[in-house]
Amino acid sequence: MSGVGDTSGKLGPWAVWAIAVGGMVGGGIFSTLGVVISSAGVEIGIVVVKLAILAALAVLGLSGFDAGKLEIAS
Structure with a gap:
């Protein structure tokens, strides 16, 4: 019994598989x-900021974010 909410304290095969794949x-x-x-060198700060912006845009795009419907609280 490895279903969701199983409180027996044992890991089932699907839970073990999920841990292995996650690792x-x-x-x-x-x-x-x-x-x-190691290849970016001293520019790593710029690379990390660019990747963070790209990841944020990807998340907003996948979440169906619509900037036209954005309301600004006053």
Whole structure:
């Protein structure tokens, strides 16, 4: 029984699989980040800011954000 809300204290096969995949993806992200930082050199601050802006735009685009419907509180 590895369903959501299972409180038996044991991990089922799907939970173990999710932990393993998450670990692999996380390891890939951190190793790639290390390569990028070593090749960017002193410009890493600029690179991080540009990537943060790009990630924010991607999130806003995927969330269906519409700037035309934005209301400014006064």
